[in-house]
Amino acid sequence: MADxxxxxxxxxxxxGLPRRLDLEAATVDDAIGRLDxxxxxxxxxxxxxxxGVIRQHIHVYVxxxxxxxxxxxxxxxxxxxIAAISGG
Amino acid sequence: MSRTVLLVGTRKxxxxxxxxxxxxxxxxxxxxxxxxxxxxxxxxxxxGAIYAAAASEWHGSSIWRSPDLGETWTQSSEGxxxxxxxxxxxxxxxxxxxxxxxxxxxxxGIFESRDEGATWAPYSMLDGQPGKEGWDxxxxxxxxxxxxxxxxxxxxxxxxxxxxxxxxxxxxxxxxGTTWTPRNRGLRADWPREHEEVGFCVHKVVWSRTDPQRxxxxxxxxxxxxxxxxxxxxEITEGLPTEFGFAAAAHPHDRDTFHVxxxxxxxxxxxxxxxxxxxxxxxxGSSWERLANGLPQENAHLGVLRxxxxxxxxxxxxYYFGTSTGQVYATADDGESWSEIASYLPAISSVEVAVLx
Numbered sequence: 411m412a413d414x415x416x417x418x419x420x421x422x423x424x425x426g427l428p429r430r431l432d433l434e435a436a437t438v439d440d441a442i443g444r445l446d447x448x449x450x451x452x453x454x455x456x457x458x459x460x461x462g463v464i465r466q467h468i469h470v471y472v473x474x475x476x477x478x479x480x481x482x483x484x485x486x487x488x489x490x491x492i493a494a495i496s497g498g
Numbered sequence: 499m500s501r502t503v504l505l506v507g508t509r510k511x512x513x514x515x516x517x518x519x520x521x522x523x524x525x526x527x528x529x530x531x532x533x534x535x536x537x538x539x540x541x542x543x544x545x546g547a548i549y550a551a552a553a554s555e556w557h558g559s560s561i562w563r564s565p566d567l568g569e570t571w572t573q574s575s576e577g578x579x580x581x582x583x584x585x586x587x588x589x590x591x592x593x594x595x596x597x598x599x600x601x602x603x604x605x606x607g608i609f610e611s612r613d614e615g616a617t618w619a620p621y622s623m624l625d626g627q628p629g630k631e632g633w634d635x636x637x638x639x640x641x642x643x644x645x646x647x648x649x650x651x652x653x654x655x656x657x658x659x660x661x662x663x664x665x666x667x668x669x670x671x672x673x674x675g676t677t678w679t680p681r682n683r684g685l686r687a688d689w690p691r692e693h694e695e696v697g698f699c700v701h702k703v704v705w706s707r708t709d710p711q712r713x714x715x716x717x718x719x720x721x722x723x724x725x726x727x728x729x730x731x732x733e734i735t736e737g738l739p740t741e742f743g744f745a746a747a748a749h750p751h752d753r754d755t756f757h758v759x760x761x762x763x764x765x766x767x768x769x770x771x772x773x774x775x776x777x778x779x780x781x782x783g784s785s786w787e788r789l790a791n792g793l794p795q796e797n798a799h800l801g802v803l804r805x806x807x808x809x810x811x812x813x814x815x816x817y818y819f820g821t822s823t824g825q826v827y828a829t830a831d832d833g834e835s836w837s838e839i840a841s842y843l844p845a846i847s848s849v850e851v852a853v854l855x
Contacts, residue, residue: 419556422532423573451574455557459579460586467556493556
């Protein structure tokens with residue numbers, strides 16, 4: 411089970427979405443798909459639907475390494491989804 | 499007694515200001531929409547819902563909806579995306595009428611929802627219109643570009659819609675988006691244009707409520723009036739302190755009365771000489787008068803954007819404008835006196851008003 415951590419900007423948008431949860435997923439894309447299945451619309455908040463990539467100012471790290479949608483997850487991977495710096 | 503509800507869209511969420519028919523005391527609530535930057539918020543008279551077009555740097559563009567004047571909210575962008583790979587940087591303008599919601603986006607295109615904002619589908623990309631090859635060029639899409647900067651639905655004809663492509667043109671469709679016609683004849687442009695019918699910088703168009711043929715336009719270069727529903731335009735700038743501005747509002751009961759907020763046209767784009775003023779014509783632009791009673795007249799470098807001014811429909815109408823420094827000013831006596839009804843909001847992008855019985 412991957413240990414997934416979500417940004418505080420995301421959780422208010424979806425009823426019941428926690429900051430942290432365990433997910434069975436093979437890749438980052440798979441993990442986002444599973445979140446979207448439970449909270450419809452969540453994928454669009456993390457990925458650009460026109461481009462099919464993670465949004466420019468959303469950074470995803472798998473075990474502290476910058477990741478993309480196709481990055482594989484290990485059973486005990488930690489996934490951090492970060493709302494990156496955007497102004498001061 | 500009637501309720502007067504102002505929807506104030508800001509860089510940090512939507513705020514709702516409310517008063518009664520007297521419009522003297524105002525309460526405020528918000529920020530709504532989780533503090534997302536709001537580009538435009540409107541009230542849907544059919545359903546009683548608020549719609550807010552918002553674009554987050556983190557989470558993209560979405561349309562927020564509240565069925566209860568702000569108490570509860572949902573948001574959705576399902577279907578609100580280009581399928582050809584073009585990037586949608588923001589949702590810029592809304593129109594709610596005839597049981598549907600239209601949203602203008604950047605890169606320029608229009609999407610619609612017929613299920614109260616739950617899902618979206620392409621309405622029109624204005625294919626085939628002159629200038630489209632230019633407005634789809636990323637070089638012509640700076641970060642602040644709004645794409646479709648305004649949409650107006652005809653209140654009586656669901657097949658008739660007006661759209662402004664920022665920096666290009668005003669367009670009209672009378673067949674529900676199937677075909678479009680540029681409506682810019684007579685407008686001035688102080689720059690070279692590639693096409694005869696387009697290439698004009700239309701900032702804001704407002705309609706008379708009493709005469710559907712009468713329209714007013716604040717352009718990048720000049721004020722204009724149309725007496726034939728946009729088929730031709732006549733410049734009416736003479737008498738105004740500058741030819742540049744964004745915000746405008748028409749009188750709800752008098753076709754010849756119209757308000758505008760002239761701005762300095764350079765980088766600042768604030769009210770001239772640091773003195774706040776709204777300018778009014780009562781004779782369709784033959785002459786202008788300066789309205790400033792109650793507005794700050796010293797060191798008031800206020801800017802107002804294109805969605806930033808509106809007017810209500812009372813017998814003695816009120817007008818409202820929000821500034822890029824977070825103040826909302828209002829008049830309840832047809833512009834004769836003004837007061838500051840909000841002082842410390844984030845930068846304001848849009849102000850719309852609804853009178854609820």
